[in-house]
Amino acid sequence: MVYKIGVVRGDGIGPEVVEQALRVLSFIGNFEFVELGIGYTYMSRHGELYQRDFFDVARGLDAVLKGPLNTPWDRRDFRSLNYLIRRELDLYANVRPFKSYEGLSLGRFDFTIVRENLEDLYVGVEGEVGGVAVSVRFTSRQEAERVSRFAFEYARREGLEKVTLVHKANILKYTDGLLRETFFAVAKDYPDIRAEEVLVDTSAYKLVREPSSFRVILTPNLYGDILSDLAAALVGGLGLCGSAQIGPRTAVFEPVHGVAFDIAGKNLANPYGMLEATRLLLKYLGWSRGDSSLLKWSKALEGAIRRAVQEQGAVTPDLGGKYHTSEVGDAVLKNLSSEN
Ligand code: NAD
Helix, strand or coil: CCEEEEEEECCCCCHHHHHHHHHHHHHCEEEEEEEECEHHHHHHHHHCCCCCCCHHHHHCCCCCEEECCCCCCCCCCCHHHHHHHHHHHCEEEEEEEEEEEEEEECCCCCCEEEEEEECCCHCCCCEEEEEEEECCCCCCCHHHHHHHHEEEEHHHCCCEEEEEEEECCCCCCCCCHHHHHHHHHCCCCCCCCCCEEEEHHHHHHHHHHCCHHHHHHEEEHHHHHHHHHHHHHCCHHHHCEEEEECCCEEEEEEEECCCCHCCCCCCCEEEEHHHHHHHHHHHHHHCCCCCCHHHHHHHHHHHHHHHHHHHCCCCHHHHHHCHHHHHHHHHHHHHHHCCC
């Protein structure tokens, strides 16, 4: 079986980190790469923000590997391309695993944040009326149910005993209230998994004080965005973490960090977040296509990454190391070939 993988090289450090992921997938084999153009770098060369058939092509692929894309803060007319990709490909669940590294992380933990990926304040219905700026927050029963079910299925598949809903339903009684009601209704279908809840402010405190108490966290879009960066800091840095955005037909895998223009083009970017996203891609294809060899490769890549970071100190300057981006790729590939 040959899997068709879309490749979005992205902006800033995107192309450098994506290259390391492609080296890993080429080493494993059985992948056909389809280049997909989108973003600022693409626009500077082609005069439009994305290729015309971008979404039609992407919908037909097994998965997409994606570098970060720039979203300018100062242009009201410019909607995020990341949000457009989520919306068009119906990527309703954003999955971000956070596992500690010895000697690098704050504490010992292994938990996953599942972030609702399509609604909340990110729908972008905003305006100004008589000097008052307003933003509309959305939670639909349909999305609340779909993402709750995803979180429980994920916990079951990974053998995890509980799912914690993080919300603020004591204040946001309609939006978070609906999510809460739906979450506990769905939980009834999963009697083998404990369903619990924590207020978002308390969860920030608990994530720092007792991160090992969490297994799977399910949370609305904005809280998930903020808590993921907090969790990345616990792991040791933004450059170490990856994410999977899952839809019914395809899925997109990317690092948690942004475009990091300050270090772009210098071979200094930390590629571990992208490699972690590659591990998640292998796992996703392994599960969704019933391909046990890809599940084995995903485990092997996890081992190769952990050995490189923890035992060999193969890290870039953001983590206090001297390795260049491509040298980290070399170290991980060497470990991967010795694991098999
Ligand atoms: P950023 O992640 O780009 O950078 C924050 C800091 O972290 C910078 O100092 C940067 O050098 C450092 N950093 C980030 N990733 C690194 C890596 N892999 N290796 C070494 N150092 C790294 O965040 P920002 O400055 O807040 O955002 C810049 C742009 O990126 C914005 O346009 C934002 O919208 C975009 N962004 C895109 C995505 C995405 O496409 N998924 C995610 C986050 C931010």
